[in-house]
Amino acid sequence: MPDATGAGADGLTVGQVAARLGVTVRALHHWDEIGLARPSLRTAAGYRLYTPADLERLHRIVVYRELGLGLGRIRAVLDDSAADVPAALRAQRARIAERIARLRELDAGLERMIGAHERGPLLTPAQQAEVFGPGWDPEGPALAREKYGDTDQWRQYAERAAGRGPEEWRAVTGAVADFERELAAAMDAGAVPGGPGANRLAARHREVFAAYFPLTREMQVCLGRTYEADPGFAAHYDAIRPGLAGWFRRVIDAEARAHGVDPDTATWR
Template sequence: MRDDVDGLTVGQAAAQLGVTVRTLHHWDAIGLASPSERTPAGYRLYTAPDLDRLRRVAIYREIGVALEDIRAILDGASPEAAGTLRAAHAQLEERIARLNRLGSGLERMIAAHERGVPLADEVQREVFGSGWDPEQARGAREAYGGTRQWRQFAEAAADRTAEEWREVADRVAGVERSLADAMDRGVAPGSAEADDLVERHREAFSAYFPLSRQMQVCLARRYEADPGFAAHYDGIRVGLAAWFRRAVDESARARGIDPETAVWE
């Protein structure tokens, strides 16, 4: 045993390589990469050549090469070393592609949580119509960003394509046209036809987030009371916001829900 031994302890080597001490002990136990020196006190040390081998083991292991294949490659005992590394490279490329896809999905999820509709402004206008104001969606984040419904909306919105958004918008618009037609024909709130339209509205709106019947009561009342919503519905047909609110109230009563005490839940 020499007194001038220079090297790193197991803990120091593990810290430098970014692996655990347990991992180095395992590689040592199976004879894959072992410290070749000892201190005068008997502590095992990794020398510079030892560390070079450890770095190569760590790199190969990180890209998915099996430990036995690593041993064969490093010891020059693998006639198929290039093939083994080529296969590992292909797996690494697929892993990178998968992570890139995950990253893109995460970016869309962040955009959905922050902005509501993760589409460029011009695409939003194309999908929802020239009268659509993307600032309204961003404003909704300020008003409702802390709610469960906003989180549900964002989760659904993150993976939705422009075409899928168009389908949602068309479905909701179709229900609104049917509501206006029913009002024009004198369909009475509380009738079977009005009740069916209320259910169609609830199903179509649930593409944004799940809408309970109690929540629908609250929403219909806001359609009538809020100037922006009222202008939208009365722009389709004058008086539609009030007619729809009455239809929703009657549908709720038929199911044992008192519209006067309905809450957003």
Template sequence: MVSREAGVTVGAAAELVGVTVRTLHHWDEIGLASPSVRTTAGYRQYTEADLQRLHRIVAYREAGLGLDAVREVLDDATAEIGATLREQRAQLAERIHDLQQLDDRLERMIQAHERGILLSDEAQSETFGAEWDARRSRGARAVWGDSPQWAQFAERSASRTREQWQALSAAMTALQRDLGDALDRCVIPGSPEANALVERHREIFSNFFPLTRQMQVCLGRMFESDPGFATYYDGIRAGLASWFRQIIDESARAHGIDPDTATWR
């Protein structure tokens, strides 16, 4: 033990209690813990009592108390230390809860970037219909994973509930039904009704990532040329894949976009 009379230097005190010299200087400046004695050479030193106070400060700081709370605990004879610590524990519980929620959100974000749709294969089939191929959904990352649109899709997917997916699926199903009905009625590409259907498609699809008109033109090409998409749309109505591409192209022209030169941007 260090004697009260001899005391120790600030450097030795810092080493004994496990803090930095800068920390002790700060505590001295704010009057929280100051060295009590001065040597004949004028150097200030910490006595045994000073060191005990420093150890108490460190203990309460490690428990998470702020400096003002530590001062109150050490200097206010009326302070209820147990109550202060219980309050600190309650605050810590809130922080733990918040951190757990943050961890859960990070985990969902990671899973969304890796998987896209955060539903089991069975839940996807129940949500999107028996013809939905969850394997194709998982494979989308291999094609689009490096694009900004995949990142935007994942960011939105991470917070999307099953009920919200169901609502989007219902909206897309209703649109596809109306597209088929419009084709049956020989709605002309470029007409107000056809353009309204194109706008509905762009609005619904923008729930996944912002879909520009040029991007929509590129999707229209894919709907017609990709065997999987073409088979799907033509399964709704014969010729729907090509007609869908046509109404998208005519809507784009009405907005000053040349479908033949449109790019994914």
């Protein structure tokens, strides 16, 4: 007849113990080999049999292992009569608390990343208006995601957006505003597209734009076309200086051409 542990008079086999405890037969063999949990009995054919006392020790091993204790530490807790078991468990509990805190941080980071992929800047409508200005359309990121959400650039943008709060976004918008002032000043000063000063501005534009995602020269040429052709972008640049949108496109095209990119055939890549 089986006793309260479920073991019969001859004990439980390795397969029965593995099923009962939710561990693998391989783990039981390993614990036997290292002397952590050896079965007390063997059949005439040499098969392992575990007694109720063996099963109780295995229960404790499984519990301690689930708590994160290593096998060496488990052996000490079980076999060292001088071991301070509560102290060992408190220490492990402290380590688990640290892991929980880290997992909560990771969970919060994942939540921010999901939000950034779905919504863009993780700012309230009031924060967006304060950071990006009264002309900012809070629906803009959602529309952009609809159009570009399956691109590498949107994913790169979302990864950057996930880590930014209001101050970081202010720094980004400040850098863009500084660049646009440089652009207008260069146009006022008569800088010629293809000249050293204008070429530096094209390179500076890529650097500033990298706050959103890395920009190749070909992609920059495509943006330059958009700045000139899109009514919203053209109005933005021409409000800074009349004709700035077209001049900026010519600056981008000239710098790209000097580096072997044909503006007439450039694609988004």
